Amino acid sequence: MNKVFFIIVGIILLVITGCQQPRKIRKYYEDGQLKETYYLDRKYRKQGANIEYYPSGNVSFLANYIDGKIKDTLYYYLDSSKKVIEIVKYFKSDELVFYKDYHKSGHIRQQGHFFGKRKRIGIWKNYDKDGHHTFTKEYKIIDGKEYTNQMWVTLPGGDTLTESVSIHYHFDKKRVQLTDSIYCFFQIENSAFSKEEAKTAAVSVTLPKDYTQENFTADFSNRPKSPFGTTKTKDTTVINISSLDKQRIIPIEAAGTPKEALHQTVAFYWKPKRMGRDTIRGYVVEMISFIDKNNPTNKEQDSIRTELSKDIYFDVPVEVIK
Structure with a gap:
């Protein structure tokens, strides 16, 4: 009796275990060639290799x-028996994905991170x-959209070309006492404009006037904007710090800054107003202004003043202690 009982229990356990195991699904092309294999659990979620x-x-x-969600890394291959990788995606979180793809030669073509729905960041x-590094871009999410913040174009030897658009900046400390201040330095590294235009460009740094009340958001969507979509230079909610x-x-x-670089350099002291971990957010504006004689506004005026600007955003984490 006991033997029969244990046999029955064993069969039941095997049936239950079998029901819990994911079942393998196979799909085929019209010619019968295998197209895809994956596993579904009893809740119809993908489990394991796809x-x-x-x-x-x-x-x-x-x-x-795992439970219907991609785990870790996803691979795409070229149509080759050698399994040559074309694209790699590594899922760091639900929002952040490391992406890398390759030339047919096997060398990396590009690599970086996507945030959300394929927004570079x-x-x-x-x-x-041939594997030579050609250019680097820094992306930010501004107003919820992908924004090219800086760009460095390089030669195989490592030299930077004039097509680059970037700034050099540093803060002398990232951990500061509440009674102390941080020295902040910004300088146009590669102008967004031609050499002649850059000589007359106005450079400034914009910060929230009172970040204890309202700091810039992570995507800077609460910064002041003009009706034309560009940032304002005058607004009561921000401060604009001019070049040296x-x-x-x-x-x-900053006393040792060369005279010819003063108009492209902004330096100041930032004093914290609250304890704890924080982020200093702002943007550097490089602006040129000129008379466009080919764009009259009315019969009485044969020219108007045109302004062009490039904004480069920054966010620096700091910690304020007693």
């Missing part, structure tokens, strides 16, 4: 699922088919 194939039979896609590096050539008193740390 493999897709080209009509040639070569692997085209490989991913690993942070540093992206690009390479030619327009300041009466220059911070002692």
Whole structure:
């Protein structure tokens, strides 16, 4: 009796265990060639390896699922028996994905991070088919949209070309006492304009007037904007710090700035107003102004003044202690 009982219990356990195991699904092309394999649990969620194939039979896609969600890394392959990788996606979180793709030569073509629905964020590096680094771009999410913040174009030897648009900046400390201040330095590294235009460009840094009340949001969507979509230079909610050539008193740390670079350099002291971890957010504005004689506004006026600007955004984490 006991023997029969244990046999019955064993059969029941095998049935239950079998029901809990994911079942393998196979899909085929019209010619009968295997197209895809994956596993579904009893809740119809993908579990384990998901493999897709080209009509040639070569692997085209490989991913690993846990409870219906992609786990870690996703691979795309070229149509080759050698399983040559074309694209790699590494899921760091639900919002952040590290992306890398390759030339047919096998060298990396580009790599960087996507945020949300394929919005580039942070540093992206690009390479030619021979593996030489060609240019780097820094992306920000501004007003909820992808924004090219800075760009460095390089030669194989590492030299930067004039097509680059970037700034050099540093804060002398990231951890500061509430009674102390931080020295902030900004300088146009590669102008958005031609050499002649850059000589007359006005450079400034914009910060929230009272960040204890309203700091800039992570995507800067609460910054002042003009009806034409560009940032304002005058607004009661922000402060604009002009370049050194327009300041009466220059911070002692910036005293050695060459005379020809004063108009492209902004330096000041930032004093914290609250304890804890914080973020200093702002943007550097490089603006040129000129008379456009080919764009009259009315019969009485044969020319108007046109302004062009490039905004480069920054956010620096700081910690304020007693």
